[in-house]
Amino acid sequence: MIGADVFRDQPTLTGERVRLEPLTPAVRDDYLATLRDPEVRRLTGSHDEVHPVEVEMWLASRQDHHDRADWAAVRIADNAFLGEAVINLLDVDNASANYRILLGSPHMNRGYGTEITRLVVDYALSVGLHRLSLGVFDFNPRARRVYEKCGFVLEGRLRDTLHWDGEWHDELIMSVLAGDPR
Numbered sequence: 001m002i003g004a005d006v007f008r009d010q011p012t013l014t015g016e017r018v019r020l021e022p023l024t025p026a027v028r029d030d031y032l033a034t035l036r037d038p039e040v041r042r043l044t045g046s047h048d049e050v051h052p053v054e055v056e057m058w059l060a061s062r063q064d065h066h067d068r069a070d071w072a073a074v075r076i077a078d079n080a081f082l083g084e085a086v087i088n089l090l091d092v093d094n095a096s097a098n099y100r101i102l103l104g105s106p107h108m109n110r111g112y113g114t115e116i117t118r119l120v121v122d123y124a125l126s127v128g129l130h131r132l133s134l135g136v137f138d139f140n141p142r143a144r145r146v147y148e149k150c151g152f153v154l155e156g157r158l159r160d161t162l163h164w165d166g167e168w169h170d171e172l173i174m175s176v177l178a179g180d181p182r
Contacts, residue, residue: 001092001095002090002092002128003092004067005066006092006129007069007090010069010070011123013119013123015118015119017076017115018074018082018112018115018116018119020073020116020119022063022069023059023072024059024062024063025056025060027059028052028055028056030081030104031059031072031081031084032052034083034084034102035050035055037105040103042164043140045161068088068089068097069086069087069088069123070088071086072084073101073103075112080107081104082103082107082116083104083107083112083116084102085099085100085101085102085116086099086100086101087099087129087132094130095128095129096129096131096132097133098134099121099134101116101117101120103116108142114150117146117147117150121150122182125176130177131175131176131178132175133175134152135158135172135173136171136174137161137170137171138157138169138171138172139169148174150176152175153174153176153180154173154174156173157173158172
């Protein structure tokens with residue numbers, strides 16, 4: 001079994017083109033710009049405005065939460081901030097958690113999401129999680145293909161969970177299990 005503090009010593013994860021480092025206030029301005037990006041807001045279903053003070057407090061508190069892992073995704077070539085990757089909603093008794101990723105729109109469609117997701121899935125399952133799940137909106141087939149490439153399997157559909165621009169959208173639920181092929 002895993003402990004409630006499984007992410008206490010959150011490591012930096014390094015791929016070929018991307019490095020995932022613990023999320024800190026050092027990325028504040030880039031993080032704010034990404035959260036305000038209209039395409040990011042649409043893909044994440046974020047209706048609320050972000051406020052700089054709240055974001056600063058959020059970033060400053062990440063190291064205090066050992067039941068989740070929050071990473072800044074950084075391009076190795078030039079240290080550009082790409083977005084974030086998160087493992088949250090830890091369920092210790094069932095060795096499961098949720099995964100989410102956010103990439104700024106200038107960095108989409110370049111393979112970063114696949115590399116980031118593979119790094120996180122490999123890490124999550126290596127620390128003892130049995131199941132990692134996520135939700136993706138039905139209007140984001142690009143993200144769904146990334147998740148499938150990384151071993152996630154479609155489990156179901158939550159109907160009409162997001163109202164965006166006058167239309168209702170479903171949320172697709174996917175997961176990867178420790179024993180699944182990846």
